[in-house]
Amino acid sequence: MTRREPRPRERGIPEATVARLPVYLRALQALSESGTPTVSSEELASRAGVNSAKLRKDLSHLGSYGTRGVGYDVGYLVYQISRELGLTQDWSVAIVGAGNLGRALANYGGFGTRGFRIAALLDAEPALVGDRVAGLSVGHIDTLEGVVEAENVSIGVIATPAQAAQAVCDRFVGAGVTSVLNFAPVVLNVPPEVDVRKVDLSIELQILAFHEQRKADGREGPERIGTLDAPPGPAGGQ
Known part of the structure; x- marks a missing residue:
């Protein structure tokens, strides 16, 4: 029987971090395919849609801290995350x-x-x-x-x-x-x-519909306030 690698949560990695690792991996694989050897935490965080502090904390659970002034080695980080997710085997x-x-x-x-x-x-x-x-x-x-x-x-x-x-x-x-x-x-x-x-x-669509409704309410709110509550004249918004 093939020896099973410990799961990320068995190594004390938070579930929220585990959920973000595939997102980091996808961004890193795109960088690797474009021939980019290193990446800063800020750039990788931007590509993954998170803030850089969260990314650095997530990657610290893997024992990867990057190099000041250089960033992360893309190829090695792809390997680290792939190994942690169990993707080094089929x-x-x-x-x-x-x-x-x-x-x-x-x-x-x-x-x-x-x-x-x-x-x-x-x-x-x-x-x-x-x-x-x-x-x-x-x-x-x-x-x-x-x-x-x-x-x-x-x-x-x-x-x-x-x-x-x-x-x-x-x-x-x-x-x-x-x-x-x-x-x-x-x-x-x-x-x-x-x-x-x-x-x-369907749930994902409903969540998006919720956000769309909130954005619509946000657009309509100031207009209703301006129409109903603001005094006339240039100073009405002050």
Whole structure:
């Protein structure tokens, strides 16, 4: 059995920091691809959308402090973060749900370059079984346990309707999968040792709608105040 590297949280790295590491890694990989050898904390923070103090604190959890006047070595920092996230080895992924979302995930070419191999795409619909998607033949959900064992699946992805998600999750867990990415709009019940990440696009859209509404209120507020409350004349805004 392959020796498992300690997870970031097992090393005392805060969950908020763990959530930002992939963002730093993406920015660093772009710098690396452009041939940039070093980067300052200010520039990297700007590319990642955080302040530089937060970035420096996050990276200090990895034991990386940069060099004063030089910054961070891009290549080494890519390696450090990749190692911390477990991306220095390949992870086998199985997707259940061969609808539009599942097919889009299987077709996404970015997974392969980031250490993830889509090993299987499964569905319960007989009409979809046997379809070719991204070089894979869609398998039947009944083969899930065998696929997990044969392909050494580490991560299960659920891209099914809500009503099927818990049953699929239970089968993943029963087969020994302890990391699940859930796209179904439902909260999954799992044992404490199983990690679930939920991606709900409708919630993200609702959060954006909230911010849009707040911005709209902000634009309208001063106009209403100016119209209703301010005295006439040039000095009205004073």
